[in-house]
Amino acid sequence: MDMVLLSPVDLGLAATLILLLGVVSLKLRLHQARQLFIAALRCTLQLLLMGYILKLLFAASSPGAILIMALVMLLSAGQAVTSRMHRPLSGRWSYFLGVAAMFLSSFTVTLFALFIIIDITPWYTPQYAIPLFGMMLGNTMTGVALSMDTLTTTVFQNKKSIEGRLMLGEKWRQAIQDQITAAIRTGLTPIINSMATTGLVSLPGMMTGQILAGSPPMTAVSYQILIMFLIAAGTGFGVILAVHGTARHLFDHRHRLRLDRLT
Amino acid sequence: MTLFAIRNLHILTMAPLDLDLAAGECLAVTGDSGSGKSLFLRALADLDANPGELFLRGQPSTSYPPWEWRRQVSLLPAESSWWLARVGDHFPGPEVDLHQRLAEVGLPADILKTPPHGLSSGERQRLSLLRVLLNTPTVLLLDEPTANLDEKNIALVERILKRYQQLHESALIWVTHDLAQARRVATRHLRLRPDAGHELKEL
Numbered sequence: 001m002d003m004v005l006l007s008p009v010d011l012g013l014a015a016t017l018i019l020l021l022g023v024v025s026l027k028l029r030l031h032q033a034r035q036l037f038i039a040a041l042r043c044t045l046q047l048l049l050m051g052y053i054l055k056l057l058f059a060a061s062s063p064g065a066i067l068i069m070a071l072v073m074l075l076s077a078g079q080a081v082t083s084r085m086h087r088p089l090s091g092r093w094s095y096f097l098g099v100a101a102m103f104l105s106s107f108t109v110t111l112f113a114l115f116i117i118i119d120i121t122p123w124y125t126p127q128y129a130i131p132l133f134g135m136m137l138g139n140t141m142t143g144v145a146l147s148m149d150t151l152t153t154t155v156f157q158n159k160k161s162i163e164g165r166l167m168l169g170e171k172w173r174q175a176i177q178d179q180i181t182a183a184i185r186t187g188l189t190p191i192i193n194s195m196a197t198t199g200l201v202s203l204p205g206m207m208t209g210q211i212l213a214g215s216p217p218m219t220a221v222s223y224q225i226l227i228m229f230l231i232a233a234g235t236g237f238g239v240i241l242a243v244h245g246t247a248r249h250l251f252d253h254r255h256r257l258r259l260d261r262l263t
Numbered sequence: 264m265t266l267f268a269i270r271n272l273h274i275l276t277m278a279p280l281d282l283d284l285a286a287g288e289c290l291a292v293t294g295d296s297g298s299g300k301s302l303f304l305r306a307l308a309d310l311d312a313n314p315g316e317l318f319l320r321g322q323p324s325t326s327y328p329p330w331e332w333r334r335q336v337s338l339l340p341a342e343s344s345w346w347l348a349r350v351g352d353h354f355p356g357p358e359v360d361l362h363q364r365l366a367e368v369g370l371p372a373d374i375l376k377t378p379p380h381g382l383s384s385g386e387r388q389r390l391s392l393l394r395v396l397l398n399t400p401t402v403l404l405l406d407e408p409t410a411n412l413d414e415k416n417i418a419l420v421e422r423i424l425k426r427y428q429q430l431h432e433s434a435l436i437w438v439t440h441d442l443a444q445a446r447r448v449a450t451r452h453l454r455l456r457p458d459a460g461h462e463l464k465e466l
Binding site: 158160161163164165166167168169170171178252254255256257 | 308309310311312329330331333334337338339340342343344345346394395398
């Protein structure tokens with residue numbers, strides 16, 4: 001079965017729904033219309049650009065091009081992490097730590113999937129590498145942003161008790177342990193919830209896409225299970241790395257709480 | 264003999280401070296709010312970076328791991344913090360050993376089972392004091408330890424601190440806004456004035 005192709009008119013019809021939502025939000029004075037339209041516009045432009053680049057990548061199929069693409073995606077994710085934080089670390093440290101954590105987790109897990117699990121030849125086959133890394137990165141980014149934001153916010157709110165613990169002779173890691181645990185838990189909650197409800201409440205986008213494209217349901221399901229596991233692992237390790245890195249940076253070598261390193 | 268030495272300590276805009284404390288000595292510190300009293304204590308506990316140097320029994324603070332330094336030179340903050348569900352969770356070690364110590368500060372043993380937010384300010388302050396004393400600090404930094412307490416509790420806290428000071432030959436640095444209290448507990452008096460510098464005199 002071939003997929004029904006969507007024409008610009010079809011997409012225009014879908015866009016009228018966004019317009020309608022914008023008008024309603026204006027009437028209700030939700031102050032969301034502007035962001036909604038900008039986000040919809042960005043979504044369209046970015047995806048068109050991505051489609052165009054994927055077309056080029058599929059034609060070229062070179063490992064260098066794939067790696068450059070992955071790097072651009074990674075750096076954009078780092079930017080998104082920082083912009084979602086209420087109190088990022090000063091001096092671009094949130095950006096560096098976020099990028100490092102996502103690189104170590106998303107990159108490694110994606111390579112593991114390409115080389116060992118799916119075992120596709122060549123490993124950089126763009127039809128596999130880019131969507132896989134994109135899904136990994138998108139989810140890891142959400143977890144990392146959420147957990148780093150939770151950590152810096154709760155540390156700021158609990159300055160008194162963290163320093164109270166330092167005064168009693170605790171090391172920095174003990175003094176901030178409660179906030180580290182809370183931040184990691186917050187970062188992991190979305191993926192745990194989504195694994196627990198998938199197939200019951202929600203049909204994941206990738207699986208839906210594969211089925212729409214004509215894959216047998218069981219093939220789509222096995223890919224979805226694989227993706228869920230990879231995402232959970234990538235998010236989990238990324239969150240743990242990002243939270244510990246951020247926590248470390250909030251103290252100096254004399255175990256002093258350095259809130260001056262937050263903006 | 265000098266137990267605790269402060270060299271070239273910078274507090275706000277005041278001239279660098281040099282000070283020697285002997286074992287068993289108590290220094291009272293006064294000053295208007297914003298004069299840097301709390302910053303002074305924080306610097307001594309190595310909670311804020313400072314270009315000055317600190318020595319305990321001749322050893323520089325940098326030669327101690329920071330957590331060990333803070334167990335030796337301990338700050339009792341004006342407002343105590345409690346981060347666990349029950350009072351007793353904040354005290355490491357076996358509960359039985361605590362009962363005697365609680366009795367010494369006039370508190371019942373079953374207070375360990377209660378949540379910290381349900382306590383009166385007097386109870387909280389005595390518990391916070393007991394918690395820091397269990398580390399047996401050599402130098403005790405006290406940030407208005409009797410603020411918000413009634414007369415009975417003030418006398419009790421002063422008595423507990425006096426007893427500890429004599430028993431362990433420790434040095435106390437006691438921030439207070441009450442000159443009568445400074446005369447009761449201390450032998451020397453340091454007054455902090457950010458515009459005019461600091462002033463040290465015998466009491």
